[in-house]
Amino acid sequence: MSTQAVSDAALAAFADALGPDAVLSGDVSSYADPFAPGDAASYAPSAVVLPSNVEDVRAALAVANRFRVPLWTVSTGRNFAYGGAEPRVNGSVVLDLRRMKRIIEIDQTLGHALVEPGVTYYDLHRALGTPRRFWLDPPAAGWGSVIGNTLERGYGTTPYGDHAAQQCGMEVVLANGDIVRTGMGAMSASRDWQVFKSGFGPSYDGMFMQSNFGVVTKLGVWLMPAPEGYMICRYAFAREDDLERVVDTLRPLRMDGTIQSNAVIESAVRWAAGVSTRKDWYDGPGAMPDEAIDAMARKIGIGRWNLRFCLYGPLSLVKARRDIVHARFADIAGATLFEMPYRDASVEPEGGGDRAQVGIPNMEAFNLLNWRGGSGAHVDFSPICAPLGREAATQARMVRERAAQSGFDYYGGFTMGERAMHHIFAAIFDRDDPQQSRAAGTLIETLIREAGAAGYGQYRTHLAFMDLAAAQYDFxxxxxxxxxxxxKHALDPNGVLSPGKQGIWPAKRTSGGGAP
Amino acid sequence: MSTQAVSDAALAAFADALGPDAVLSGDVSSYADPFAPGDAASYAPSAVVLPSNVEDVRAALAVANRFRVPLWTVSTGRNFAYGGAEPRVNGSVVLDLRRMKRIIEIDQTLGHALVEPGVTYYDLHRALGTPRRFWLDPPAAGWGSVIGNTLERGYGTTPYGDHAAQQCGMEVVLANGDIVRTGMGAMSASRDWQVFKSGFGPSYDGMFMQSNFGVVTKLGVWLMPAPEGYMICRYAFAREDDLERVVDTLRPLRMDGTIQSNAVIESAVRWAAGVSTRKDWYDGPGAMPDEAIDAMARKIGIGRWNLRFCLYGPLSLVKARRDIVHARFADIAGATLFEMPYRDASVEPEGGGDRAQVGIPNMEAFNLLNWRGGSGAHVDFSPICAPLGREAATQARMVRERAAQSGFDYYGGFTMGERAMHHIFAAIFDRDDPQQSRAAGTLIETLIREAGAAGYGQYRTHLAFMDLAAAQYDFxxxxxxxxxxxxKHALDPNGVLSPGKQGIWPAKRTSGGGAP
Known part of the structure; x- marks a missing residue:
C-alpha cells in the first residue's frame, strides 16, 4: 500500500507551531520498521514532528486535533523487533520525542531520577557519575529510551529488572493538551514525586503504559543502591529436559529473594549467538539438529540450558546466598556450576550480559543479528509463563517444534522474575531475504495463535500482531x-493519539486511514 | 442534618432484584462512623444492600442507575478511624459486600490467593492451614477485609507490607454492569491471573484503588513464602532528637533489602498505649509533659523512639543481616539494642505487633482505644514522609506541637517502606465527650492544612477530610x-458509585444530595 500523505495545510500548521526544523516530511523512511517481518510497508509514516519541550507537544496535539491527523508517539523509536518507530496507521505523523532529553534530577541520597523521553540508558548511566552510588537497570539494548522501555514494560537482569515496578511518577500530556502529573507530583508543593508512587486517590501510571491515552513527557525511575560487591553465577545443564527442574529449583529462590536479580535461563543457541555465528557450527538446511547443538555446546562449554544470575551485597550475605543456591542446583544431574569470584562493585565484568547485571548498558545483545548472516533482523514471540517447570517445558517444546518446521532455530530463553517468567523467542532472519522475512512473520503469528489457544498471553508484541494479541484478552x-x-474515547475523542497501539482503536478513525 | 430517605420505590426494586433479606432499611445506624470526629451525622446512610454474588452486584447497580440512588461501596466497612462503613452523601445506600466471602483459590505452590470482598485477614490466615507454607501480611486490625484494605492501600510490617504492591489481578463490576478482569484475567484461557500483573496493554488496577470507578468483586494477593525462621529486633533510642539519625541509618538498610520488612519507628506514647493506659502515668491537664513521658519510658523500658523490625530466612542469612544492622545502629549514642532469639517459623511470638510480623492477624492495635479512657476512638493524620531524617523530624515536631496545643499526646510513628515512610498520628479521644470529639476533628483538619502548605500530602484520610486532602493535589x-x-463521567455517567470518595464527585449529583 502506498503512503497516504498528510495534508500540506497540516504540515504547515505543525511548522508554524513548532518551527520548520521540527517537521520532517518527504523521505522519512528512517522511521520505518528496521526489522519488518513480511510485508509491513503498509504502516509507513508520512511525516515526523520533533518537539523540544512540553509546550511543543501541546502545540503538536492541537494541530493534530484540528486536522484530525493521527500521531504516533515514540520516545526514541528504538524498540527494534517490536516495530521501531513505525506507526500502525498508514500516513501517521510520528511524534518523535528524542529532542526532549533532559535529565531533570538525579537524587544521590534517595536514589531516583526524573528524565525526559529522549534520555537513553547510556545517557542516564553516564550522568550517574563515578564511582556510582546508584545503578540503573539496562534492558538488552542500552541505546533505548528509559521512558520508552519502561512504558513498554521492558526489563533487565538486576534486582531492579522490572522496569514498570521501579517507575515512580509521570508527567503526561493528554490529547486535549492538559498536563497531568501522577502520584505526589500532583501536589505542587510536594518534594516526594519520586518517593511515593500512589499519591492520593486513583493511580493512573499503569494506565499510561502500553497505551495510547497520553504522551508521557517526564518519568521518575528508582535506582538501585550500588552494593558493596557482587558475584556472577552461571550454571550449565546438559539435557534439554533439565529445564523443568531448573525452573522448579529457581522459583522458590527468586520468590523468597535468595536470588535478588532477574535470572535468565537461555537455550544453547541463544547463548551461542552471543559469541559465534551459526555457520561456525552448522550450514545445512532447516533448523540446527540436536547433534549439532550438542557438539556446539560441548565446544563452547555451555549446556542445553544455561542459567545466569548475580548475587549482590557485602561478602557475608553473598556467601550465605551462594551456599544456599549452589546446594540446591548441585542436585541436578549433569549440572556444571561455574561462578565468578566475588568482586568489589567498582570492578567491571567483561561480557555484555555480565555488564548488564552490574547496571552497565551495552549493545552486545545485537550480536544475535549475525547468527544467520545477511542483514540480520529478528522478531519476537513474548508470552508470559508461570514459573512452573512443566509450563516452561510445554512452552519451550511448542516453540522449538513449530520453529523447526519453518527452519528457525530455537533462540529462546526465560527471564525469571519474582513471580512470573517472560519467555522470549526470537525468530532471526535476513531482512534482505523476502522469503525468510515472511516466514519469520508467519511463524510468530502462528505461535501467538497457538499459545493463545493454550492459555498463554503475550506481554508485548510487534505492531503487526497487536490486534491479534489483544483479541486473545477476551474475557x-x-x-x-x-x-x-x-x-480512549473520553480522553482522546478525535482519536489522534497512536491509534491501534496495543489493539486499542478510537471510535472515530482519523484521516490517515489504513486501519485493518 | 436529618437523613434523607431513599424512595420506597427504589427500596422495593432492590428487594425485588436481590431478595428482601438483602435489603436493610429503617435503623441502619450500625453503618455510621464508629469513631466520628466532631459532627459527622450528616453522612448517615438511608439503607443497606447486601449482595451475595456478582450478579447481585450487577442487579444493585441497575436499580441504582434507574432510580439515581447513590451507592456507597464497602467490603466490610471496618476501616475505623477513616470512617467505617459511612458514606459521603447523606441518604446513600451502603453496598455492603460482606456476604461475598469466598476464598476462591489458594495456590500453595505459586503462593497466591484469589478472594472476594468479605474475606477478612483472619479468614484467609485460617485457610492457609498449618504448618503455613505461605504467610499473609496483616494490617494493624486483623478483622478487616483483604480487598478493602488493599484497595485503600493499607500496609503491614512484613516484607509483603505494601498491600497494593502485592495485589495481582482484579475483577471489577463497572457502573454499567460490565464485568472486567484485569491483567491476565482478561484472557479466558489463561491460568496466570495471579502470576503476572500487567497483562497486555494499559493496566487499570491502580485506577480502581482509592476510587469510585467500579465495584471490585475479586482480587488476587501474593503471599509470602514462609521463611525457615525469623528474628524480631527492637531498638530503643533515648532522646527525642534521635529520630533524625534513626531514619538516616534505617533508610539505606531498607533500600538495599538488608532489612526486608517494613520497619516501624514508634513514639514512646504509641508504644506505651499498647501496654498501659494514660492514667497509669499522668492524669493532669493537657498533653503529657516531657518529664512524664521520660519517667514512663524508663519504667516500661522503652525509648523516646522505638524501632521494631524482623529479619527472615535461614539462620546464615539472618545472622549476616543482623550483624550489619546491629553495627550501624550501635553508633547512635544511648541506643539500646534488644533482640529476640532466632526462632523457627513455626514458633509464634507473644505480642500482637510481633505476631503481625510473622503474618498472624490480631486486634491488639485496638489497645490504643483505652489510652484516654471513656469510649475510646481515634482519627488519623496520615502524610507521606520522605525517608530523610530531617523530614521525619520536621513532621514529628510539627504534629507534636500542634497536638499538644489541644491537649493530645503525640501518638505517632513512621513505617519505613523501601522508598517512603507513612507517618501516622492518631488523635485519641473519648467519643462520648463531644468536646474531645470536636477537638480531634479540628486538630486533624489543621494538621492536614498545615502539612499541605509545607508540601506533605496525605496518602489516605477520613471521610470528613477527603475533599481537603484531594484539593492539595493541585498541580x-x-x-x-x-x-x-x-x-468518572465516562464510566459512571449517573454518578451512582460512591460519590465524593477521595474527593471525586460526579458531574451530575445523585438524588441523595448532601454533598458539600
Missing amino acids: NDRALMRLSETI | NDRALMRLSETI
Missing part, C-alpha cells in the same frame, strides 16, 4: 478492551 | 482531579 466478550475504548 | 489547576472526573 466477557472483551470487557477489558471495552473499558480501554471507553477511556 | 496545573488540579489536572489530576480533572482526569479523575473525566474518567
Whole structure:
C-alpha cells in the first residue's frame, strides 16, 4: 500500500507551531520498521514532528486535533523487533520525542531520577557519575529510551529488572493538551514525586503504559543502591529436559529473594549467538539438529540450558546466598556450576550480559543479528509463563517444534522474575531475504495463535500482531478492551493519539486511514 | 442534618432484584462512623444492600442507575478511624459486600490467593492451614477485609507490607454492569491471573484503588513464602532528637533489602498505649509533659523512639543481616539494642505487633482505644514522609506541637517502606465527650492544612477530610482531579458509585444530595 500523505495545510500548521526544523516530511523512511517481518510497508509514516519541550507537544496535539491527523508517539523509536518507530496507521505523523532529553534530577541520597523521553540508558548511566552510588537497570539494548522501555514494560537482569515496578511518577500530556502529573507530583508543593508512587486517590501510571491515552513527557525511575560487591553465577545443564527442574529449583529462590536479580535461563543457541555465528557450527538446511547443538555446546562449554544470575551485597550475605543456591542446583544431574569470584562493585565484568547485571548498558545483545548472516533482523514471540517447570517445558517444546518446521532455530530463553517468567523467542532472519522475512512473520503469528489457544498471553508484541494479541484478552466478550475504548474515547475523542497501539482503536478513525 | 430517605420505590426494586433479606432499611445506624470526629451525622446512610454474588452486584447497580440512588461501596466497612462503613452523601445506600466471602483459590505452590470482598485477614490466615507454607501480611486490625484494605492501600510490617504492591489481578463490576478482569484475567484461557500483573496493554488496577470507578468483586494477593525462621529486633533510642539519625541509618538498610520488612519507628506514647493506659502515668491537664513521658519510658523500658523490625530466612542469612544492622545502629549514642532469639517459623511470638510480623492477624492495635479512657476512638493524620531524617523530624515536631496545643499526646510513628515512610498520628479521644470529639476533628483538619502548605500530602484520610486532602493535589489547576472526573463521567455517567470518595464527585449529583 502506498503512503497516504498528510495534508500540506497540516504540515504547515505543525511548522508554524513548532518551527520548520521540527517537521520532517518527504523521505522519512528512517522511521520505518528496521526489522519488518513480511510485508509491513503498509504502516509507513508520512511525516515526523520533533518537539523540544512540553509546550511543543501541546502545540503538536492541537494541530493534530484540528486536522484530525493521527500521531504516533515514540520516545526514541528504538524498540527494534517490536516495530521501531513505525506507526500502525498508514500516513501517521510520528511524534518523535528524542529532542526532549533532559535529565531533570538525579537524587544521590534517595536514589531516583526524573528524565525526559529522549534520555537513553547510556545517557542516564553516564550522568550517574563515578564511582556510582546508584545503578540503573539496562534492558538488552542500552541505546533505548528509559521512558520508552519502561512504558513498554521492558526489563533487565538486576534486582531492579522490572522496569514498570521501579517507575515512580509521570508527567503526561493528554490529547486535549492538559498536563497531568501522577502520584505526589500532583501536589505542587510536594518534594516526594519520586518517593511515593500512589499519591492520593486513583493511580493512573499503569494506565499510561502500553497505551495510547497520553504522551508521557517526564518519568521518575528508582535506582538501585550500588552494593558493596557482587558475584556472577552461571550454571550449565546438559539435557534439554533439565529445564523443568531448573525452573522448579529457581522459583522458590527468586520468590523468597535468595536470588535478588532477574535470572535468565537461555537455550544453547541463544547463548551461542552471543559469541559465534551459526555457520561456525552448522550450514545445512532447516533448523540446527540436536547433534549439532550438542557438539556446539560441548565446544563452547555451555549446556542445553544455561542459567545466569548475580548475587549482590557485602561478602557475608553473598556467601550465605551462594551456599544456599549452589546446594540446591548441585542436585541436578549433569549440572556444571561455574561462578565468578566475588568482586568489589567498582570492578567491571567483561561480557555484555555480565555488564548488564552490574547496571552497565551495552549493545552486545545485537550480536544475535549475525547468527544467520545477511542483514540480520529478528522478531519476537513474548508470552508470559508461570514459573512452573512443566509450563516452561510445554512452552519451550511448542516453540522449538513449530520453529523447526519453518527452519528457525530455537533462540529462546526465560527471564525469571519474582513471580512470573517472560519467555522470549526470537525468530532471526535476513531482512534482505523476502522469503525468510515472511516466514519469520508467519511463524510468530502462528505461535501467538497457538499459545493463545493454550492459555498463554503475550506481554508485548510487534505492531503487526497487536490486534491479534489483544483479541486473545477476551474475557466477557472483551470487557477489558471495552473499558480501554471507553477511556480512549473520553480522553482522546478525535482519536489522534497512536491509534491501534496495543489493539486499542478510537471510535472515530482519523484521516490517515489504513486501519485493518 | 436529618437523613434523607431513599424512595420506597427504589427500596422495593432492590428487594425485588436481590431478595428482601438483602435489603436493610429503617435503623441502619450500625453503618455510621464508629469513631466520628466532631459532627459527622450528616453522612448517615438511608439503607443497606447486601449482595451475595456478582450478579447481585450487577442487579444493585441497575436499580441504582434507574432510580439515581447513590451507592456507597464497602467490603466490610471496618476501616475505623477513616470512617467505617459511612458514606459521603447523606441518604446513600451502603453496598455492603460482606456476604461475598469466598476464598476462591489458594495456590500453595505459586503462593497466591484469589478472594472476594468479605474475606477478612483472619479468614484467609485460617485457610492457609498449618504448618503455613505461605504467610499473609496483616494490617494493624486483623478483622478487616483483604480487598478493602488493599484497595485503600493499607500496609503491614512484613516484607509483603505494601498491600497494593502485592495485589495481582482484579475483577471489577463497572457502573454499567460490565464485568472486567484485569491483567491476565482478561484472557479466558489463561491460568496466570495471579502470576503476572500487567497483562497486555494499559493496566487499570491502580485506577480502581482509592476510587469510585467500579465495584471490585475479586482480587488476587501474593503471599509470602514462609521463611525457615525469623528474628524480631527492637531498638530503643533515648532522646527525642534521635529520630533524625534513626531514619538516616534505617533508610539505606531498607533500600538495599538488608532489612526486608517494613520497619516501624514508634513514639514512646504509641508504644506505651499498647501496654498501659494514660492514667497509669499522668492524669493532669493537657498533653503529657516531657518529664512524664521520660519517667514512663524508663519504667516500661522503652525509648523516646522505638524501632521494631524482623529479619527472615535461614539462620546464615539472618545472622549476616543482623550483624550489619546491629553495627550501624550501635553508633547512635544511648541506643539500646534488644533482640529476640532466632526462632523457627513455626514458633509464634507473644505480642500482637510481633505476631503481625510473622503474618498472624490480631486486634491488639485496638489497645490504643483505652489510652484516654471513656469510649475510646481515634482519627488519623496520615502524610507521606520522605525517608530523610530531617523530614521525619520536621513532621514529628510539627504534629507534636500542634497536638499538644489541644491537649493530645503525640501518638505517632513512621513505617519505613523501601522508598517512603507513612507517618501516622492518631488523635485519641473519648467519643462520648463531644468536646474531645470536636477537638480531634479540628486538630486533624489543621494538621492536614498545615502539612499541605509545607508540601506533605496525605496518602489516605477520613471521610470528613477527603475533599481537603484531594484539593492539595493541585498541580496545573488540579489536572489530576480533572482526569479523575473525566474518567468518572465516562464510566459512571449517573454518578451512582460512591460519590465524593477521595474527593471525586460526579458531574451530575445523585438524588441523595448532601454533598458539600
